[in-house]
Amino acid sequence: MTPPPFSYKSDPELNERKHIKSALLSLLELFGCSSEVDSMDSALLLTLLLPVAVVSYVLDLPPQVLFKVGDRRQLSCRMSSCPEKVKFAWITLEDRPIFATIDTQDRESVLVFDSVMKNHENTLLCKAMCGKETKQAKTQIKTYSFPKKPVISGYDRLKLGEENILRCEGSSIHPSEMLEVQWLYGDTVLQSYEGQSERDAYSLPLKFTPSEEDDGKAITCRASLRVDNIPADEMTKETSAPMTVLSAPHNVKVSGATGVLRGSNLTLTCEAEGKPKPAFTWTALKPDGSSVEMGKHHDLFIQGVSLSDTGTYQCDVSNDLGNQKTSVSVVVQAPPMDTYIAVSPQSTPKEGDSVNISCKSIGVPVPYVVLSRMVNGVKTEILSSEGPEISVTIDSVKLADSGMFLCEAFNDYGKQNENLTLTVEAHLLEVALQPDVEVVLEKGSSLILSCQASGCPQPKFSWKNLSNMPILRRPKTDGFRSQLVFDRVELEDEGTYLCEVTCGSIKKSKQTEVKVFSFPMSPVVKNSGPSLVGEMMKLTCTAQEVFPANFFQILWMDGEREMHSETGPFSSGTINLTSEYSYHVNTTDQDKRITCKVSLKMHGVPAAQAVKTASTTLSVHYPPRATSITVSPLTELKEGESVSISCLSDSFPVGRTVLSRVMNGVQTKIMTNDRLETLYTIPSVELEDSGVYVCETSNMYGSHNDSVEITVKAPPRNTTVEIFPSKDVQEGQNITICCRSVSFPPPMVVLSKLDSEKNVYSLDGVFLLINLTPNDTGLYQINVTNYLGYETEIFNISVMEKRVNDPLGWNDFLIPAICLGVAAALLGLVVYVWRARKKGSYDLTKCNLSTV
Known part of the structure; x- marks a missing residue:
């Protein structure tokens, strides 16, 4: 104000x-x-x-x-x-x-x-x-300045038992250093605050831990401005607020009777303190861990309870600040009920069987149970117990145990009883032996002879070997079964085995026969090694550690054809059974498989174990034969074509093949191979590749060869012309013209003067011009030709005129030239015939410069 x-x-x-x-x-x-x-x-x-x-x-x-x-x-x-x-x-x-x-x-x-x-x-x-x-x-x-009362916050939601923060705030204070603020609870000063200069607002926190008694009581914040001459009614301002103390549910308790009689009503009341007002939930906790909600009220009411209502009931109290639970156990009381008596097994027992008689009843409190037997109208107690169930076991029931049995149950609220009649029957002894037929098995295998007795509660077993051989195995007897276990059957275990069972004065038996054989592995076949065609090869077949040997047969077979057979001798133990067979080999026997088949002719042996085989492959050696050489595509070729030369030979062991070329009596090795077939390819043949090709195969037993001739042809090429002594000569001199060229077959060489129609032929490419005159000056052409092609060369001859004598004409040297040409042709023909026999490249005769 x-x-x-x-x-x-x-x-x-x-x-x-x-x-x-x-x-x-x-x-x-x-x-x-x-x-x-x-x-x-x-x-x-x-x-x-x-x-x-x-x-x-x-x-x-x-x-x-x-x-x-x-x-x-x-x-x-x-x-x-x-x-x-x-x-x-x-x-x-x-x-x-x-x-x-x-x-x-x-x-x-x-x-x-x-x-x-x-x-x-x-x-x-x-x-x-x-x-x-x-x-x-x-x-x-x-x-x-002191305009307003303090403002208090945090007083309306205080948590019980926890430290809460209340705050007193004010603003626009001047002079702020003259301010004093106090928290008061009743007349008690809880906390004070002195103002500070230049701070015209204040916020004073108070840490307060409330109790239940603080709920509704006032908390005061008082602010005083200590300034001289300030009006008394403005010097102090204060604010009080009632505290609201909130609390999670506590002091939870349940009232009501927890022990009720079956069929009566159950009422449980749950009470708790807390603010805000808590909510209540009742839950029944089942023995299997599950829960069932029963209601959301203070009171839980169940009408006409049964035994299933016995258990734990939980009251869950909750509000915004938390929750608390409490539980109570309810016991539903009842007289004995569902009383029963039973015998196990349920089938009619036979004399000597084990029988269990049980007596059971339910009730609250747990009933007192008594098991009795009625004999001639007199009840005789067998067993009693302070519990819901008792049982008695008769290990070996007798006929005298037949009769009535009585189960009685008592507690504070009543009693109940039940009875049953036990009938014991006599039984007959039966014996079974497995296996019950003749047993044939291999040495080292396992065997179990199992003798089973039925119809007798306590049978007694005994084993015998009717072959008057001692039993080397110890029987294993377990109740109604006795076993002879053979971990590894030996030859000594053969015999007839008898199982005898005694039940009181009754004896019964069963027997079976055990036979043992030994056939542990496949036979081993050996041969005497590689043999030359026409020699004898020795084969040996051995079946190791067999028994009984007189039941074994060894059969030698060529495919499906039987060649030889033998039967083993009698033996008292295992032996190695061996058969030898000699075989005459020829070339058709190469890689042939000879089989040794060993059979056990003994009844009862499984088919998979009765026959075993082994084979050997024959190796026949022989020298090279049928050697051949082939040329593809032809033996006569043009230069530049491709040709493949193939050598084929048959030998064992495979021989070494050598491909060679023979030219002018000289043999040149081309390639060597250690296979049956050898292939050599020339991608582009030349004249030098002509010749006789020889394919020869050899091994340790001999050699064999074959040959073929290859001819390479080519048109004239690389033609050159030489003039001796010179292209420029004096009138009356002679000139020798030499023409060189490479070709096959040999070419024809023609010399002609380009301004004349006359031609001169030469087989060796040599022309001699005698006593030349100026008229012989001009261009000349040499044409080298065979049937595959030709090549030409043009050159110039210059003849200078003499001033003393008249020049000679064409007629002066034509006749001598023709004579020389004829002589040269005859010589060339002889050379051609000789070179044609060489079947190789042809090169025109070189000039002999010394004759020019």
Whole structure:
């Protein structure tokens, strides 16, 4: 509540009197009379000094004022004793503006503060001039702000037993260093806070741990502003709030009877404390771990309970702050019920059997159970127990155990009984032996002879070997079965075995025969090694560790053809049975498989174990034969064509094949191979590849060869012409022309003068021109030709004329040239015949320069 504005204007006379007194005191101090004046009455002092005071003017201004922030306030400076208009001036003594409106009258100046603010605090000097006299007074303006009561938060959701934070807050406080804040609980100060400068707001936390008694009680926050002259009703402001203490459910308890009789009603009541008000849920906990919700009320009601309602019931109490559970065990009480008596096994027992008789009943509390037997109308107790079930076992029941058995159950609420009649029958002895037929098995295998007895509760077993051989195995007897276990059957285990069973005075037996054979592995076949065609090969077949040997047969076979057979001798133990067979080999026997088949002719031997075979492959050696050489595509080829030469031979072991070429009596090895077939390819044949090719195969037993001739043909090429002594000669000289060319078959060489129709032929490419004349000057052409093609060469001959004698004409050397040509042709023909026999490349005869 804001106090009404107040003014610092006082009674003028009173103020004036105060100022006069103050002035008089000052004057007396000047004369050293202040001590005497202190005790004087003010009125007396005024009377004594009044004549002096009336001559001074008084300036009326309070020395200090206190304004509330937000109020409208005024500050007045007055000189009422001045007979004329006073001049006023306001001066700030601090480095800040005045922030006020000045209203000046004749003898008064007023500062008007429309809305007081903190920055209006200042120290001011008021000067007043009355005529020539000037007076001044100082005043200090103070402000304060304390507008609202404290605000409390966190009081309405306090958690029981936990540390909570309450907060007291306020703002717009000035001067904040004069603030004091207190938390109070009743008359007890819980916490205090002193304000700090320049902080016009406060937030004071309080850590508070409530109890249940604190719920609804008030907590107070008191704020006080310790400023002088502040109105008493504004100095202190406080706020109180009732605390709300919240708590999770606690003090949970269940009331009601927990033991009820079957068929009656059950009521359980769950109570708990907590805020907010908790909710209740009843749940039945089953023995298998499952649960069933029973209701959501304080009370749980079950009408007409049964034994199945016995168990644990849980009350779950919860609110927003948590939950708590409590449980109670309910027992449903009942007299004995569902009483029964049973015998196991349920089938009619036979004498010597084991029988179990059980008696069972349910009830609450657990009934007392008694098992009895009725003999000639007299009840004889067999067994009793403080429990729901008892049983008795008769290990070997007798005929005398037949009769009535009685089961009785008692507890505090009643009794119940049941009975049954036990009938024991006699039984007949039966014996079974497995296997029950003749047993044939291999040495080292396993065997179990199992003798089974039935119809007798405690049979006795015995084993015998009817072959008068001792039994080397110890029987294993277990109840109604006895076994002879042969981990590894030996030859000594052969015989007839008898199992005899005794049941009291009754004896019964079964027998079986055991036969043993030995045929552990396949036979081993060996031969005498590689044989040449026509020789004898020795074969050996051995069947190892066989028994009985006289039941074995060895059969030698060529495919399906039987060649030889033998039967083994009698033996008392295992032996190695061997058969030898000699075989005459020829070339058709190469890689032939000869099989040795060993058979056990013994009844009962499994087919897979009765026959075993082994084979050997014959190896026949022979020298090379049927050697052949073939050429593809032809034996006569043109230069540049491709040709393949293939050598084929038959031998064992495979021989080494050598391909060679024979030319002019010289044999050149081309390639060597260690296979039956050899292939050699010339991608592009040349004249030099002509010749006789020989394919020869050899091994350790001999050799064999074959040959073929290959001819390579080519048109003339690489033709050159040489002229001796020169192309330029004197009239009357001779010239020898030599033409060289490579080709096959040998070419025909023709010389012609281009401006003449005459041609000269040569077989060896040599032309002799005799006694040349100037008319022989000109261009000449040589044409080298065979049936595959031709090649030409053109050259020039120059003959210079002699001045002494007349030049010779064409007729002068034509006849000698023809004679020489004929001679040369005959010589060339002889050479052609010789070279044709070479079947190789042909090169025209070289010139003999020494004859030119």
